[in-house]
Amino acid sequence: MAYVFYNPNPDGQFVGDCVVRAISKLFNYSWERAYSEVVLQGHSIQDRMIAHLEDIVDSEAKNEYERKKAAELISQLQNMR
Numbered sequence: 001m002a003y004v005f006y007n008p009n010p011d012g013q014f015v016g017d018c019v020v021r022a023i024s025k026l027f028n029y030s031w032e033r034a035y036s037e038v039v040l041q042g043h044s045i046q047d048r049m050i051a052h053l054e055d056i057v058d059s060e061a062k063n064e065y066e067r068k069k070a071a072e073l074i075s076q077l078q079n080m081r
Contacts, residue, residue: 006021006025007021008021008024008025008030008031008034009021009031010031010032017031017035019038020034020035020038021034023037023038046077049077050074050077050078053070053073053074053077054074057070057071057074
């Protein structure tokens with residue numbers, strides 16, 4: 001099998017979107033569709049990640065300072081949505 005150049009990035013970029021380019025190639029998606037799929041998956045797992053972080057904080061935080069810092073981080077993650 002010979003090397004075949006493939007770069008569907010609309011800006012011709014080669015850095016920062018390798019996962020999107022790989023999904024585009026693998027599933028024969030446009031770059032835009034592959035990017036959208038990645039973003040949708042990210043949003044769907046973010047809620048589960050935040051809930052998991054909250055569980056970890058509840059069980060692992062050793063003192064009030066750690067709980068407060070963890071709560072601030074979780075709040076920042078929730079605000080990123």
